[in-house]
Structure formats: structure tokens, C-alpha cells
Amino acid sequence: MAMHEHHGLASFYEEGGNSLRSWLLTLDHKRIGILYLVSILAMFFLAGILALLIRTELLTPGKTIMDAEAYNRIFTLHGALMIFTVIIPAIPATLGNFLLPIMLGAKDVAFPRLNLASWYFYMAGTVLMMLTLLGGAVDTGWTFYAPYSILTRNAVVVVLLGAFLLGMSSIFTGLNFIVTVHRLRAPGLTWGRLPLFIWALYATSIIQVLATPVVGITLLLVGLERILGIGIFNPAMGGDPVLFQHFFWFYSHPAVYIMILPAMGVMSEVITVHARRPIFGYWAIAASSLAIAAISFLVWGHHMFVSGMSELAGAIFSFLTFFVAIPTAIKVFSWTMTLYRGQIRLRTPMLYALNFILLFTIGGLTGLFLGALSTDVHLHDTYFVVAHFHYTMMGGVLTGFLAGLFHWWPKMTGRLYSERWGQIGAVLYFLGFNLTYIPQFIMGSQGMPRRYWDYLPEFQGLHVLSTIGSYVLAVGLFVSLGVILHSLWKGRKSPANPWGGLTLEWQTSSPPPLHNFHGPVKVEHGPYAYDRVQAKEEVEEVTA
Amino acid sequence: MSVAESIRAMVAEKEELAGYSGAKFGMWLFLITELMLFAVLFTAYGVFRALHLEAFHEAHRELNLTLGTVNTLVLITSSFTMALAVGAAQRGRRSLTTLFLSATTLLGIAFLFIKAVEYGAKIHHGLYPGGPAFQALEAGEKLFFGLYFTMTGLHALHVYAGILVVLWLLVRNLLGHFSSEYFAPVEIGGLYWHLVDLIWIYLFPLLYLVG
Amino acid sequence: MLPEAASSYAPAVDRVFWVIFGLSAFFFLLIVAFLVYFVLRYRNNREVLPAFESVHLEIAWTVIPFVLVIGIFYLGWKAFVIQRAVPEQAFELQVNARQWLWEFRTPDGQVSVNRVVIPADTPVKVILSSSDVIHSFYVPAFRMKMDAVPGRYTYAWFEAKPGTYTVLCAEYCGAAHSRMLATLEVVPKEEYEKRKQPSAVPAAATSRDPVAWGRELYETKGCNACHSLDGTPGVGPSLKGLFGHEVRLQDGRVVKADENYIRRSILDPTADVVEGFNPVMPPFAGLLSEEEINALIAFIKSLQ
């Protein structure tokens, strides 16, 4: 504890030391956030490499580098890892964990031990998922549709258990955040002064707590079905495989908003800071987060228009689906208007934020084709859907995550990264991304089904384009990874408030001390009062 | 006290608060997740019951109504003793708390024991998923037993977890951790126990009475 | 972007597609235009400009999309109603899906695998069932897709122009999902009537070259989904060089691949499961005539 000599200037990295133990048993939300960050980036790396294998296999019809069974396992693992271990926890568990208490002016989350437990559950679930690789892996697709998942012979139960544990971890985080937001706001931090990132995490947490148990039990039921044969989803025993789909999507549809809402929250922070502009329509954005959370529970059937569900149900689900588009539209328009009369700085986080608006809007708009009944009949389970969800999940959530990562990187590590290389990474990412997925929209519309190892020769041209795109995308990501790693060794020290932000996290040192603030915290203005309060941009340089 | 100090004190006080009522709030949220968990099973039950009304009715006669009723009484009584334990803890009556917590534990164990007897009889007759008598049933009846074992099984797991919680409370109570100032864990454990009880209150009529 | 529109309702579906496309393009370009303008105009601006709030704007961009999406819903629903409403007295085509082939039964009792002939300009009701897992009957040219769910019947319909169309399996169903294709041959009504006559197939069969016929059956009955001819194992073992050689079975037996073995392998595949493979081959008993089995055996013999 020699660090106390520094009179509170020591960061949380120094306070408490850097032994393995100090990390693995830490109750500090910031360290837990870093633990999550490292594990999630590792999983993203792995699942991304699997994606490159998928793309390489699809260079030619028939066998290119692997046979059909290997392909099926790889896309299943790619999808399951990306969804359960990467994109759902990506923002809440890393940026959320690190920043939520600081932005509230609190010392920690309400239940620090639960927080640590959630990371262990995450690791356990992840390890289980990876273990199946040894046992021949799983070939059901990430959707685990019954009865295929009941009949296929492999490690399905283990993956289901893994997903269950990951679900628990997600619930713990959500529960913790709800209580923290309610109980631990600093004096003066009224609901109307909450940063929109907090509003978004709050809405997300509600969905996590309400929806995750449903998928947990559903996956357990599939496991029981395999081990004991209870019959619920097995048509051979009078069960109903379509019921499985209802249960599965009752969670997995809201799950897509568990993913996107935090990314939307990040957007509101990044755009306001780098445009130095009050957010346009604070209340509309905050309320639309809650509206999305509420409506998300009513639309799951839009994944099942051709599953044999009744036409009436289909019509109702389609109708409700379109309502989600409205709060989302409000957000997109509000971010755009925030730029009006701003003082825009095109730093790396802002470039990712612009990427987000463009890519996510494409993803969202193509959701309209899928929400409309008759076009979905044609597009369902084609590459159109694959492109749609990569535009929303990767173009939306992952891009938002990267925006946030670069935005808060100096705060989390105390280091500045190379602005120029960060920008190059962001541009490559944008180009590669579109080259990968625009061809997929086209081939999907033409009738190329998804989860196809082999395909009709007429689609080869588009597949080749898509594969090339994925390599460019990978280069962009590797550059970005290089940028942040480089900053850890060689980066300049970051000042407390490099971009001139007004929310609480910018008012403590970078990286923050163990208890987050050096003195008492008092909030006197809203988070985006750039028209009245001007914080100094401590890093002036903006590379052209 | 300077302004800064008073604010610091307020913050500290707030964080204290989170410890107690925050924990209770957290528990309520957790109970909601539990309810969602069972809601899925109830939905499945409702769907299949509507589809196989006759078969469900036939199958439910196989259940032992007497044991089911006894178990219901056992569990309701345990909820009552749990409530008494919480009351005792709030008033700081340590030995009374010990008494009621022990009673709750014993009742919980009794519940599991009776449940095990019921399961044993079913298994003996081959009426378990995959068992000989089970295979001979028609689809709807299979589903009934599939659901019966899943729902009561999951519930029994919860009772088991509840017993562990109560035992832990018992130990802490014996160690003198609780007082009329600090009894939150007992209250929170009590909430959990009541939830487990509540779920049974729905399971019992659905499985044993209506069928 | 869309494939040829070959069913009666395909143009209606395409219209919905293009309306949504137009609206999306409009909104997308609008957002891009504003973004580009703001970024260019206010980039590196150092001046604090007055705040800007506009409730009117917010109401406008809530209400306008609201009205538009209800419009989209309505269009999508209207075309969907056509897709789902089977005209009376449709020609009933029974389709049973199994891993990984399609079995067709026409009302006149003809049974075939992976290939079926259908009259043109006639409403055809497709009645779907499945023997194992969920599959999905997808004909892109018809804008038609419907899952085949085990334990129940589902349906869809179409009325097509003459032509040859590919049926794809759109719901993931395992190893050979991407090879679960079938061909729909839609021929003018008169021709269909002509072909329907129990054409002298058996008679012709005897006079045909059995190896060539066997090769045709290999392609049309779905063997090619799982068996290659060049020695590479797929879902099932390659048929190349099979005949006359020893085969090691799952249960340790080693048998010689003679006519009887091959016959049994086709009719009752689970009887002799080859080592290293899963017992997933569907039994073809009832789906192949004696002559067809003979032709397949002759073909397999020829693959040395």
C-alpha cells in the first residue's frame, strides 16, 4: 500500500497491485471491466478467424478447404460464440462495467461480488463452449432448432449448458446495473441528467433480466430432451418443435436489442463529445430506449413467418415489428441533427460513430424487408438475412463498441493511441465491411439460402467479392488492434479529459483512482451542456 | 461541516442504503427472473394441455393426490415458519430465529423426502421418461409425465437451493451476525423461500387437481 | 436483384420489395446527405453556435415514418394473403422431406424423388410433411417458401409459367442441407397430360442401357447428395470402386460388396452401416422399382 504516498494520484492499476490474485479476486468494477474486455476481445478474435474460414470455404462451390460437416460446425461455433460470448456482453460488461459507476459518481456497482461472479460465469460458459470443439463440436446452427438439435449426435448438451451459464452472467450484470442506477447516483444527478449511455444500459438491463431466463430454461429443456426424452419439443413423442421456436425467439429477439441498445448509448456519448454539441432530443432518445425495450417483447414471431404459425399470428407480429422501427428512427435522426452547428472533430471514435450511423441504418432498413410478410417469405433464411444481421450486429453493435473503445481508451488505460492509424483502421473497416455484405444482400435476394456449404455456380462471383471484402475487413481490424496494443507500449500519457467531455468520467484522472474520484462528486448540469459549459479539449491535435 | 464534507457523508449514506434496500431490490429482480423461468414451463403446460385435454386428464390420475396434498401443507407451513423467523430476526430474538429457521429447514427436507417417495413409486412402476410403462403411453400422456418430472424436478432443485440458503442463515444466526439493526439476509432469504413456495402453490393444482 | 418471376403472385411480391427498397433508399440517402453536409460544414469549427431544438421536427420524424411503416405492413400483408390463399380445386402435390431429399406424390399416384413434373398455369397446392427434422421448401423463382415440419402438415401454393425451376431446402437440416435440391419441371398442360400416361417405362427400361439409366437415377433420386463418384467421401462413402471390394462395417463385420449387399444398402441402409459413417441414409424401399434398383447396381458396378 505504498501507493498512498501519491496522495490519491495513483490509478486503480497501481492501488492494490498487479498480482494475478489482485486481478482474479478483485471486486473493483474497473478491473472486472478490463477482465471482461480481454476475454471478449479474445473470443471476438477467435470467432472472427472462424468467419474467415467460412468465407474461404465459400470461395468455390463444393469443397474448397473443408467438408460439409466441418463447415456446419464452424458456422455454428462462429454464430454461437459471436452472439453469446461477444456481442451480448460486449458493451455492458466492458464499457458498462468500467464506466457506469463512474458516470453515476459512485464508487462501485451495487453488488461488487455478484459482478465478479458474473465474470466467472462468463468464463465457465465460454470454456464449456470451447470444450465442445474437442468433442467434435456442434452442428445445429446457433438457433438450436428442434428436432434437429435433439437428433443430431454430438456435444449439444455442453453448448446448451455453456449458453445457460452465459445467460446467468448476463442476468447478473443486468440486475446489478438496475440497482446501481436506482441507488447510487451522485447528489444532483437526477434522472434528467443521466447520460444517455446510462439510460441505454438501464433499458438493456431490463430486457436482460426479463428475457434471459426464458432462453435459459428453453435450452435446458432441449438438454433434458436429449438426456431423458421428456418429449416437449419432439414430434415423435407428440411434442411441438414450433413451440421451441416460440420460446427461443421470445428471448433471442429481445436479445438483439440487448445488443444494440448499449451501442446506441455509446453513440449518444461519442457524437456529443466529438461534435461538442448538446444532444438533440435528450428525452426522445431516453424514452425511445425504453420504448424499444418494451416493444421488443412483442415481435418475436417475425422469425417464424414460414414456420407453420397461423397467418393471423404472422400478421400481428409483422404489424408490431414495424413499431420498433419508429423509436430507432427517432434516434438516428436525432444523432444526425446533433451534428448541426457542431464543432466536429473527426477523430477515430467519431469515424466509427459515422460508420455506425451508415451501416446500422442499412441494417435497420433491410429489417423492413424482413418484417413485411410477403417479402420475408422470399428472403427468409437466405443471405439477405445474413447480411441484415451482420449490418445490425457488426455494423451496429460492434462498430458502436469500437467507437466506445477508442473514445474511452485513454480513460481506461491512461494512454493516447495513434490517431492517424486509428483513422486508417476505421476507413478500412468501412470499406471491407460493405464489400463483404453488400454482395450478400444481392445473392440473398436472388435466392441463395444460408447455411449452405455448397451452392449453385451462378452465385460464385458474389461469393468471391464477399470473401475478398472479409479479408479487407480483417486487415482493418488487425490495424485497429495494432493501434491499441501499440498505445499500451508506446502511447503518450493521456490527460484527464482529452476530448473535452462533460460527463463525470472525464472529471477524474485517467485512469481513475481506486474509488473513482479524488474528492466528492457533485453534478450541476446536464451531461451535454456544451452550449453553456465548455471543457477544454486537452488533446488539440486532430489529424487531417 | 463544509459543503464538500456533507456531500461526502451523503454519498456514504447512500451507499450504505444500497447495501440494505438495494439488496432487497436486487432480490426482487432475481425473483422476477425465476418467475420468467417457470412461466415458460407453465406456458408449455398450457399449450399441451389444450392440445391433449383427455390424455392429460387420464395421466394426472396416476399422481398420488394424498402425498401431493401433504406436501402442499408441508410447504405452506414452512413458509409460515420462515415468516416467523424473519419476524424474530427483525426483533433481534436470536434463539427464536434459530428455532424457526431450523423448523423451516426440517420442513423443506420433509418436502423433498415426500417428493422422493413419490418419484420412487413412479420409477418403480416404470413411469419415467424412457421407462417401460412410459413408452407404452400415448403421446399426450407422455407429455404430461415429461412436464411433470421437469416442473417438479426443477422446483425440487429450487427447494434444495432454498434449504442451503436457510442453513447458511442458520449458521450466521448462530454466529451472532444478526441483530435488530441488521437482519437483511434473513429477510432476503425469506423472500426466496416464499417464491419457491408460491411456485408450488401453482404447480400443485395444475398437476394434481386439474390435470 | 430479384430472380425471374415465374409464379402468378411473384410480381405482387416484387412490387412490395421495390416499394420498400425505394423508401429505404430515400431515407438512407437523406441521412447520408445531411451527414456529409454537416461534417463538411462544421468540421473543425471552433465557434459555439446557438442551441437548436425543434419539437416540430421531432414530431415530423415520428409521425411520417409511422405512417409509412403502416403502409409497408399493409402492402406486405396484402401480397401475403395471395401467397397463402390456395385457389379451389388446385392440383395437389404431396411433398415429403427427409434428410436429404424430396419425395413427390402427384394426385395421379406417381411417386418420384427430387424431380417432378407439374402442369403449367394451374394452381398447385404443395402439401408438406417431413420424416425427420424441419426442412423448408423454397423456390426462389416463385417467391415461395414453407417449412416442412415433422408431425404436421403445412402447405403453400403456386401457379407457374412453363420452365425448369430449382427447389432448395432453406431450413438447416444437417450435413447435406446444401445438397437437398430438387427440380420442378413445369410443362404446358397438354404436354403434362401426354406425359402422365403411364408411359412404357418398364418396357423401355429393359431396352435401355442400364448403366446410363442408373447414372440418371443416381442424379434424380438424390444419391448424388451424399455419394460422390470420384472417391471423395461425402455424407456417405463414395461409390467409386465400391463393387467387389470389401467393406468394413460399424459393428466390425467385413462384407464383400456384391449385388445383394448393394441392394440391401439401398432398401434398408441401417442393416449394414459402413464404418466411419452415420446411419443417416434414407431407406428407399417403395421408392425404387426392381428395374431401377437393377439399373443402379449396374451403374455402381461400372464405377471401377
Ligand code: HEA
Ligand atoms: C443488433 C441486432 C439486430 C437489430 C437491431 C435488428 C433490427 C431489426 N430487425 Fe433483425 N435480426 C437480427 C439482428 C437484429 N435485427 C438477427 C441476428 C436476425 C437473424 C437471426 C437468425 O435467424 O439467425 C434478424 C432477423 C430479422 C428478421 C427475421 C428474418 C427471417 O429470418 O426471415 C426480421 C423480420 O422481421 C428482422 C427485422 C428487424 C427489424 C424490423 C429491425 C428494426 O429494429 C430496425 C429498425 C431500424 C431502422 C428502420 C433504420 C433506422 C430508421 C430510419 C433511417 C428512418 C426511416 C425509417 C422508416 C421510414 C421506417 N430481423
Ligand code: HEA
Ligand atoms: C456479432 C456477431 C457477428 C459478427 C461480428 C460476425 C462477423 C463475421 N461473420 Fe458472421 N455470423 C453471425 C454473427 C456474427 N458474425 C451469426 C449469428 C451467424 C449465423 C450462424 C448460424 O447460421 O447459425 C453468422 C454467420 C455468418 C455467415 C453465414 C454462414 C452460412 O450461413 O453458411 C458468414 C458468411 O459469410 C459470416 C461471415 C462473417 C464475417 C466474414 C465476419 C467478419 O466480420 C469477422 C471479422 C473479424 C475478424 C477477422 C477477427 C479479427 C479481430 C481482431 C484482429 C481483434 C480486433 C480487436 C480490436 C479492434 C480491439 N457469418
Ligand code: CUA
Ligand atoms: Cu433439408 Cu435443409
Ligand SMILES: [Cu+2]
Ligand atoms: Cu427479431
